[in-house]
Amino acid sequence: MSFAHLDRYADRPSWLTRRTTPDQRLWIALGAAFAAGLMPPGAWRALIVLAAVVGLGAWAASVPARTFGQRIAQALPFFLLPALALPFTVPGPPAFQLGALTASTTGLLRATEIVARATLAVSAVTIVVSVTRAADLLGALDGLPLPRLVRTSLALGYRYVYVLTDELERTTRALKSRMGRASKLRLWRARAATLAHLFLRAHDRGVRIHAAMLSRGYQDCLPSLRNHSDVGLTWTLLILGLFAVVWLVGVLEVTR
Amino acid sequence: MAHIPDGFLSASVSATTYAAAAALSAYAARRTRTRLDERAAPTLGLATAAVFAAQVVNFPVAAGTSGHLLGGTLVAVIFGPWAAFLVMTAVLIVQALIFADGGLTALGANVVNIAAIGALLGYGMYRALMALLGEGMRRRALAASLSAYAATVLTGVAAGLELGLSGVAPVRLSVGAMASVYAITGAVEGAITGLAVWALARKRPDLLYNVADAPIPASPRRAILLGGLGSLAALTGALSVVASTAPDRLDRLAVNLGFADAAAAWKNAPFAEYRAWLPGAGGTALAVAIGAVLVFVGAVAVARALMIMRRTRQS
Numbered sequence: 001m002s003f004a005h006l007d008r009y010a011d012r013p014s015w016l017t018r019r020t021t022p023d024q025r026l027w028i029a030l031g032a033a034f035a036a037g038l039m040p041p042g043a044w045r046a047l048i049v050l051a052a053v054v055g056l057g058a059w060a061a062s063v064p065a066r067t068f069g070q071r072i073a074q075a076l077p078f079f080l081l082p083a084l085a086l087p088f089t090v091p092g093p094p095a096f097q098l099g100a101l102t103a104s105t106t107g108l109l110r111a112t113e114i115v116a117r118a119t120l121a122v123s124a125v126t127i128v129v130s131v132t133r134a135a136d137l138l139g140a141l142d143g144l145p146l147p148r149l150v151r152t153s154l155a156l157g158y159r160y161v162y163v164l165t166d167e168l169e170r171t172t173r174a175l176k177s178r179m180g181r182a183s184k185l186r187l188w189r190a191r192a193a194t195l196a197h198l199f200l201r202a203h204d205r206g207v208r209i210h211a212a213m214l215s216r217g218y219q220d221c222l223p224s225l226r227n228h229s230d231v232g233l234t235w236t237l238l239i240l241g242l243f244a245v246v247w248l249v250g251v252l253e254v255t256r
Numbered sequence: 257m258a259h260i261p262d263g264f265l266s267a268s269v270s271a272t273t274y275a276a277a278a279a280l281s282a283y284a285a286r287r288t289r290t291r292l293d294e295r296a297a298p299t300l301g302l303a304t305a306a307v308f309a310a311q312v313v314n315f316p317v318a319a320g321t322s323g324h325l326l327g328g329t330l331v332a333v334i335f336g337p338w339a340a341f342l343v344m345t346a347v348l349i350v351q352a353l354i355f356a357d358g359g360l361t362a363l364g365a366n367v368v369n370i371a372a373i374g375a376l377l378g379y380g381m382y383r384a385l386m387a388l389l390g391e392g393m394r395r396r397a398l399a400a401s402l403s404a405y406a407a408t409v410l411t412g413v414a415a416g417l418e419l420g421l422s423g424v425a426p427v428r429l430s431v432g433a434m435a436s437v438y439a440i441t442g443a444v445e446g447a448i449t450g451l452a453v454w455a456l457a458r459k460r461p462d463l464l465y466n467v468a469d470a471p472i473p474a475s476p477r478r479a480i481l482l483g484g485l486g487s488l489a490a491l492t493g494a495l496s497v498v499a500s501t502a503p504d505r506l507d508r509l510a511v512n513l514g515f516a517d518a519a520a521a522w523k524n525a526p527f528a529e530y531r532a533w534l535p536g537a538g539g540t541a542l543a544v545a546i547g548a549v550l551v552f553v554g555a556v557a558v559a560r561a562l563m564i565m566r567r568t569r570q571s
Contacts, residue, residue, distance in 0.1 A: 029353075030360060037262035037361030038270060041423070075356035079261035089425050089433070110424065117263030122356045129354055137353065145278075146349075147285035149297060153346040156301020157308065164302070164309040172313065188315055192451030195310050195325065199334055199452070200460055202306035206299035213298060222297075 014062035014131060020232035022136035023143050025128045028239050032057070032124030035243040036117050039250045046250030047116055053242060054123050063130045071126045072119070079118035086111040134158065152222055160205070168198055259351065259358030259366050260415060266422040273418065274364030280372055281345055287338040303335055304346045315448060326411075326441075328374020329382065329404035330449045334456070336465040337379035344371035369414045378407030393457040396464070401450025405442040412438025 020028065032054060039047055058068060087095070092106025129137065138154050171194050179190055210218075265273075288300075307327045315324065327347075332340035348366050351357040358366045385399035416434030420427030456463055 033262055033360040037265075037359055038267045040267075071356075078259070078357055079263065079359075082261070082264070085433075086425065089429055091426070114263045114424070118261050118359065121262035121359060121361065125353065125356060125360065134354060138350075141349070147281050147342065149285050149288055149300060149342050150281065150346050150349070152297040153300040153304045153342060154350065156298055157304030157346060157350070159305075160302055161305040161308050164305045165312065168309045168312065188447065189451055189455075191313055191315055192448055193455040195313060195330075195448065196452040196455035196459065198310055199303070199306050199330075200456065200463060202302040203299060203334070203463055206302035209302070210298040 012062060012131070015060040016057065016127075017061070017131050019235045022132045023140040024232050024236040025132050026137060026140040026143070027236060028057075029125045029128035031240040031243040033121040035247040036120035036124065039117055039247060040254045041110070041113055043250030043253045046246050046253055047113075047120070049249070050120055050243075050246050051116075053246065054120055054127070057124065057127050061127045061131045063127060067130065068123075068126065071130065072123060075122045075126070076119075079122070080115060083111040083114045083118075086114070148221070155222055156209075160202075160209075163205075164198065164202060167201060168194070171197065259348070259370070260362035260418065262359030262361050264359070264419060264422060264424055265362050265365060269418050269422045270361050270364060272364075273362075273368050277345075277364040277367035277372075280341065280376075281367070284338040284341045284345075288336075288342060299335070300339055300343055300346075303331060303339070303343045307331060307343060307347050308350075315444060325448050325452075326370065326374060326408065326445055328370060329378030329400060329407050329445075330452055332375040332379035333382060333400050333449075333453055333464060337376050340375035340379065341371045344375050365415070365418050369411045369418075373411045373414055374407050377410060378403050381406055393454060393461075396457050397450045397454035400453040401446040404449035405446030408442030408445045409435060409438050412441070 016025070032050075036047075036050055036054075039050070087103035087107035088098070088101045090104055090107030090110055092104030095103045095105045095108050097103075132140075135158065138158050141151055141154060175190055175194060179187060182190070307325075310327060311324050313324060328340060328344050331343050334340075335343065345367050348358060348363060348370060352360050352363050352366070381403035382399050385402060386396065389395040389399055412434040413431055415438075416431035417427065419425060419434070420430040424430060425433075453464070
């Protein structure tokens, strides 16, 4: 197993990749997600402007529309399904009847707003993730105020998730071939034992890796060969400033 | 909705949960470093990878549906609570950033709900149950299973509360809906955790985080009693938010038959209408929590009185 499909457009030259480093792209993604996600309810004009900026970003990143759409579609159920319940649960003037359920206009409006905000935030993150290698993205997390143990866990986790998933796939295949007609209870016990085995292997491998790292001079910190560059700093600050302005316009639009 | 997506939380709730998550992460990093030495980093990296891989394994539930492990309590039982908190935080960051499972603006809330409640509170309950049930493979598995179930339900309650406070839906509704959904998710999580801990306890009991290594309070019974009582009060208080405010059958009967005013004397009771000092839902939660503690203390007092009477009779 590999996550190589995530890096398919990482090396493709585009306006965005030529002018920004992975670290800067991570900040841009965070800026867009926060501007969209925290846009106050009712700020429709600001949301439309933000959608135009994100659309421009998709064009600047040269991510094929089909791939972009597929990735958004994968993320869609995470926010669409919870939002679908809102028209029927939020009290307000009735809009339409669906069997025994009554949808309210307030709930409909709230669900539409939430879906719009979530779609914009996910789109911005998807654009950046599509044009940045996963390893570079995780490396860019060094610039965020995260505990060192979390950053090291992320780097090593990314390195070994393929190894452990391959092992798990082999164990699961063996389990399937031996338990074709097993009862549900036996199947649960066997799968739980598989998970226990997975954690056991992860622990033992962790101890071995630690010994190997120590023998190579590990001193409680993973060295990085990444090239820190300020090439696109002006562009990054401009884009982040634009997101901040749009968010502020949204706040003013609601408070007036 | 194990992970809250972007767009659901208000700026104030997002900022508050981010602050709580940051404070907990900093403390967890300090605790893990002093407890697990430098071996922690590679082991935690592998644990992070294992949680990712483990979430791929589906468990058939019913009618063609399946569930998978969330993992907070299981990782805490193996690697310890603070290390598990960091592992779950790392998993949530990657899920939000690369897989769009959980929003970046809701990352703080998801860390509080899944990492803090799943790992820290789940482990706290596991340890309390272990002290009550005693040692043994099956007891260990049972304690892990029950604490994973309770932690998952509380994760749902916390998520519901955050959504309610953000104005997505009324608090009562969101907490009730999330608690109901998570009661089912929690049953799957509890079963998987219990079975996995049982398998580990049989195969490699040394791998499970050694409770003996953790600092033991001077008076374990008192700590367990107070911890249990505190959890009971917090749980009943939180759940009171979703309780119905409609009159019960006796109240309705009194109103229908016209003698509702006869009960006016009770309006001067200390916590009349389940209200204690604070206005709104806060007052109800406080009154119910105090009530739960008083009922518990009363039951203990009656039990002790009965024991003394029996001893006196025997002597």
